[in-house]
Every structure is written in C-alpha cells, then in structure tokens.
Amino acid sequence: QQQVKQSPQSLIVQKGGIPIINCAYENTAFDYFPWYQQFPGKGPALLIAIRPDVSEKKEGRFTISFNKSAKQFSLHIMDSQPGDSATYFCAATLFGNEKLTFGTGTRLTIIP
Amino acid sequence: NASVTQTPKFQVLKTGQSMTLQCAQDMNHNSMYWYRQDPGMGLRLIYYSASEGTTDKGEVPNGYNVSRLNKREFSLRLESAAPSQTSVYFCASSYRDGNTIYFGEGSWLTVV
Numbered sequence: 001q002q003q004v005k006q007s008p009q010s011l012i013v014q015k016g017g018i019p020i021i022n023c024a025y026e027n028t029a030f031d032y033f034p035w036y037q038q039f040p041g042k043g044p045a046l047l048i049a050i051r052p053d054v055s056e057k058k059e060g061r062f063t064i065s066f067n068k069s070a071k072q073f074s075l076h077i078m079d080s081q082p083g084d085s086a087t088y089f090c091a092a093t094l095f096g097n098e099k100l101t102f103g104t105g106t107r108l109t110i111i112p
Numbered sequence: 113n114a115s116v117t118q119t120p121k122f123q124v125l126k127t128g129q130s131m132t133l134q135c136a137q138d139m140n141h142n143s144m145y146w147y148r149q150d151p152g153m154g155l156r157l158i159y160y161s162a163s164e165g166t167t168d169k170g171e172v173p174n175g176y177n178v179s180r181l182n183k184r185e186f187s188l189r190l191e192s193a194a195p196s197q198t199s200v201y202f203c204a205s206s207y208r209d210g211n212t213i214y215f216g217e218g219s220w221l222t223v224v
Contacts, residue, residue, distance in 0.1 A: 098208065
C-alpha cells in the first residue's frame with residue numbers, strides 16, 4: 001500500500017534552475033515530513049524536515065512547502081548545482097514514530 | 113565519525129542459498145531497521161527493532177529473518193534466497209523518536 005506518492009520519477013534541470021519534487025500523502029494523521037538525499041553508492045541522509053504547524057521551511061538552498069488541506073508537500077532547490085544531483089526521497093510518519101513511509105524517489109540531474 | 117556499518121558490500125547468491133547481512137551502529141541508538149531499495153519502489157521496511165530483544169515486521173518481511181543481537185547489532189538473514197530478493201539492502205538506526213534515521217552505505221545482493 002503506497003501511502004506517499006512522489007513525482008516526478010526523474011528530473012533534469014540546468015544549473016541555476018529550481019527543481020521541484022512533489023509528494024502527496026493519504027494518512028491525515030501524519031505530522032512529520034522529512035526529505036532524504038541519496039548520492040550514488042551511498043545510503044540516504046536526512047536533508048530537511050517539516051511539521052504541519054508551518055507552511056514553509058528553509059535550510060540554505062532547500063525549501064519545503066507544505067499544504068495541509070491538499071495533503072501535499074514539495075521540495076524546492078534554489079540555485080541548483082551539479083553537486084545536488086542525487087536521488088531524493090520524501091517520507092511521512094507520525095512525529096516520534098520510528099517507522100517512516102517513503103515515497104518512490106526522484107532521480108535529479110543538474111546539468112552544467 | 114558515528115556510523116552504521118554493514119557487511120558484506122556486495123554478494124552474489126545462487127537460488128536456495130542462505131546468507132546473513134550484518135549491521136552494527138556506534139551511536140547508542142535504540143532503534144534499528146532493515147530496508148530494501150528497488151527501482152521505482154523506493155525504500156521499503158523489511159524489519160524493525162525498537163530495542164534489544166524485540167523485532168517487528170515491516171512492509172515486506174516474507175523470506176527474511178532478523179536478530180537483534182545486542183544494542184549495537186542487527187542482522188538480516190535470507191534462509192533460502194530467491195531472485196526476487198535481488199536488491200540493495202540498507203541497515204539504519206535512530207534514537208527512539210525516529211526523527212533522524214541514519215543509514216549504512218548499503219549491501220548489493222544479487223540472487224541468480
């Protein structure tokens with residue numbers, strides 16, 4: 001059962017562009033939404049996370065936008081760089097719950 | 113540096129063979145996990161352990177067994193490998209709140 005739907009599956013953006021990755025969830029009880037970044041040959045690593053008491057969270061060039069009524073959240077990368085090329089996973093869970101439900105991942109390529 | 117270490121990195125098995133993936137973390141985390149990653153499927157939880165001596169099934173537990181040997185170590189066993197178990201396996205750990213999950217670098221398993 002796929003409770004977190006992620007799109008697109010792959011994305012190619014020119015350097016300096018703003019890639020946007022979208023996720024939608026079904027369980028209205030979810031209240032913690034992290035994004036993980038995975039480089040080739042490595043394990044995923046936490047990038048940024050948001051709770052639904054705010055509609056936006058920024059950390060450096062990475063921003064999460066959250067729409068509680070639509071049950072959607074998205075990741076934006078400002079001034080994207082080739083070093084941002086990686087696979088990005090969104091996830092959702094109940095805050096404090098140890099089991100995350102992951103999206104299917106987006107392979108992002110930033111071309112110079 | 114704190115880490116999650118998993119072995120082996122690469123393994124080829126014949127159908128019906130058995131093997132154990134080993135995992136150890138040095139961050140004094142309570143919770144440990146085994147995920148598998150397949151193209152287009154994202155990260156799916158196989159088994160989870162909230163503490164030493166306890167284990168719980170995840171989304172895709174069939175064909176696997178686990179053992180939480182102590183607080184540091186969590187192993188995954190394939191008793192009779194099948195081609196459908198060809199995948200990349202990630203061990204992970206977190207504090208009990210699960211807000212940040214730390215992943216190992218993965219084990220690439222091919223079953224022929």
